[in-house]
Structures are given as C-alpha cells and as structure tokens.
Amino acid sequence: MRHDTGSHPERAARIAAIERELAARDWCGFDPRPSAPATLSELHAVHPETHVARIRALAATGGGMIDADTIVSAGSWDAALHAAGGAVAVVDELCSGRARRAVSLHRPPGHHCETAQPMGFCLLNNVAVAARRARDAFRVERTMIFDWDVHHGNGTAEIFAGSSDVLFCSIHGSPLYPGTGPVDEIGHGAGAGFTVNLPVPPGSGDDVWTSLVDAVVLPVAREYQPQLILVSGGYDAHREDPLADCEVSDDGFARIARSVHALGNELGVPVGMVLEGGYAVDALARSVATTLEAWAQPAPAPPDVPDAPPYVVEQLRAAHARRWSILRRDGAAASA
Numbered sequence: 001m002r003h004d005t006g007s008h009p010e011r012a013a014r015i016a017a018i019e020r021e022l023a024a025r026d027w028c029g030f031d032p033r034p035s036a037p038a039t040l041s042e043l044h045a046v047h048p049e050t051h052v053a054r055i056r057a058l059a060a061t062g063g064g065m066i067d068a069d070t071i072v073s074a075g076s077w078d079a080a081l082h083a084a085g086g087a088v089a090v091v092d093e094l095c096s097g098r099a100r101r102a103v104s105l106h107r108p109p110g111h112h113c114e115t116a117q118p119m120g121f122c123l124l125n126n127v128a129v130a131a132r133r134a135r136d137a138f139r140v141e142r143t144m145i146f147d148w149d150v151h152h153g154n155g156t157a158e159i160f161a162g163s164s165d166v167l168f169c170s171i172h173g174s175p176l177y178p179g180t181g182p183v184d185e186i187g188h189g190a191g192a193g194f195t196v197n198l199p200v201p202p203g204s205g206d207d208v209w210t211s212l213v214d215a216v217v218l219p220v221a222r223e224y225q226p227q228l229i230l231v232s233g234g235y236d237a238h239r240e241d242p243l244a245d246c247e248v249s250d251d252g253f254a255r256i257a258r259s260v261h262a263l264g265n266e267l268g269v270p271v272g273m274v275l276e277g278g279y280a281v282d283a284l285a286r287s288v289a290t291t292l293e294a295w296a297q298p299a300p301a302p303p304d305v306p307d308a309p310p311y312v313v314e315q316l317r318a319a320h321a322r323r324w325s326i327l328r329r330d331g332a333a334a335s336a
C-alpha cells in the first residue's frame, strides 16, 4: 500500500479490492499471512547489485520516475522487498511441503523487470526471484513458470532465456506492450526451446485462452516434468480491463486455474501464483478469488485436449518441433 503511484492504473486500490473480496469469501479456504521482505542475497540471485541499489537509492531520496510507466515512491523499496518476499514465501511453503497451493498477492508486479532493467510498473522480478529461491534453497532442478498476464513477461523471458532449468510459457496479447514474445523467440543456448510464447490477437476470449492452456501449455509441461509450477498471475486479459483488448471472463480465469490445478495434481507437484497485472479492480478481485476457490477444491481430472487455434499451430511446429514431441506434426497439439 505504500508503493504510491498516485492515479496510475497499477495502484494501491488493486490490493484493497482483492483483500475485500477474499475476506468476504473467508479467504476461499486459504490461510492469509503477511510476508517477510526478501533478503538481498535472494534478490542478487536474479538482479545485479547495481539494479537493486538503484531502486533503493531512488526510494530513499523520495522517489522518481524510472520511465514513463514505472514509478518509485518513498515507500516503494519496502513494498518491492515484500513483493519479492511474498514470492519467496510461496516457494518456501510449497517446497518445504507445508502447502500444495500458495499465492502471493503483492504489488508492485514483476514480470516486465529484466535482469538489470526495471520497466512496465515492475521494479524487481518477483517470480524470477521465487524460481531462483527454489533452485538455491530446495535444489529444484526444473521449474515451470506459466505467465497468463495479458502482457508478455519480457523480463522473465530475458532472465531465463539461456536456462533449461526454468520453462517459461506465456500467453499474451499481440500487438500489445511491451511488443516482445513472438512464437519463434524460444530461448537460446542451453535454454533453446524452454521459452514457449503463445501470442493471441485482440479480442481473444475464454475459448482461445483455455484451448492454448489445455492443448499446448499442459502437454509441454507433461513433457518437461517440472518439480514446481509457478504462475505469473495477471488478470488484465479480463474483458473489463482498461489496458488490453482480450475478452476473458471470470469463468475463463476459473477454467484456466482448474486446468493448472489439475496439472499440478497429475504431476504430483505444488503450484504457486505470484500476482502480476489486472487493472479493472473489481474484475481483478473477483478473478483472483475464482483462482483461489478453484485451487481450494479437490483437483479435477485433466481437461480433454482440444485442438489448438490453427493460426498458431504451424508457427509452433516450426519453432518448437526439435524440443517438444508434442509440438511435432504427429503430436496431439498439432491435430488442428
């Protein structure tokens, strides 16, 4: 709440609305608790000291603009530490076996923040800090990050582009800020194939989003066999969101959450979520609640594999057939 961005869409009212909605639903069966700040060593597993010190110093002098979209206020350093710390706490709960599902509901968001460049409302890359915590503290060798925010998680993609120990899958609107994330951007070196970008056109709604989850994200995950699934949970693909043009409904987000829940159950691995965007505050609060409600229920059976949208199938085959058998011509996702 002390990350003061004024009238910016990424504002404190988002968290207040989520808290109100979850409190009214008795926290959907979850156990709410405050998070500790991340430690500097946890941050430095992702970001260089110069990056971290820059944000800290800007906040200490009262704040300022990093770019036209990215604001630092006097309270932003503390807020950013707790946002990263919440993501770390999710990993600690999940990887210690204390919880099977956990969520971190903090701001500022994180997925646009690159290794050494805050941008797009994001100061520290919370989900990346979480993934590195899982590797460093719990020896997790394969983490899947599924980014369902409507914007491409360029920061997370950049941080893990050369890594095979993190599989990054993103569904995002295109064309849309930040303009990255084409299908043929697949990572490089040891990370080649471990970035799976699924851009969708403006107007894409529940059917497009859920078909990509069930026909591409889940099958690729089965092949990767992650030991941990982390969701970069943005809710700005919602039809009410003012910053993007997708048409996902509350029920669409519930369907996506159930599919990821089923995946975690099927693979026997824990699932966590770190809040990213979502700027229609009422829709954001409702949709976060539907995610928690879905995850508080017994996991459903894995969804049927639908045909992936044809427009993306040929590009997926061309980009990813070397790495993922599921995306070869005879793979299930390629049946459309």
Ligand SMILES: [Zn+2]
Pocket: 149, 150, 151, 234, 236, 276, 277, 278
């Ligand atoms: Zn977003």
